[in-house]
Amino acid sequence: MTGLELAILDCANCGARFMACPQCVCTVRIDPQTGFPPDVRVIDGKAVHNPKPDPEAVQRSEKRPVCDDCVRKRNAIRQKGGKAAAHMEGPWETWEERHDRTHREGGRA
Structure with a gap:
């Protein structure tokens, strides 16, 4: 290297x-309001994939290592x-x- x-x-x-x-x-994009990627929803305490993320969550998401x-x-x-x-x-x-x-x-x- x-x-x-x-x-x-x-x-x-x-x-x-x-x-x-x-x-x-x-990096992954993380929504600072939820602490999860915009394409993740928490249902019954379990993180699951959300194929249609909230556009506002996508917009406010930040790259994290x-x-x-x-x-x-x-x-x-x-x-x-x-x-x-x-x-x-x-x-x-x-x-x-x-x-x-x-x-x-x-x-x-």
Whole structure:
């Protein structure tokens, strides 16, 4: 890896502190009013996918970092498929994978 700049971040999913390149870290959009992604609703105390999120929640949502451990767990759930992963599209990259891809020598992906 070249051009490594690290920051201490808090994971939007698990809350753990971790170090990552702030330009390359995987992020999710979180609605600051609910603490959940705009496409998540809480029903009977359980977070469930909402295929039609509230446009206001989408607009006020903010990008928040996700640690590589949570990225790997999410990708494993998606690969297994099933009802819990039905709305998950495509794999996410860890910050190290994205950093390596985008900061190769010469600064080009």
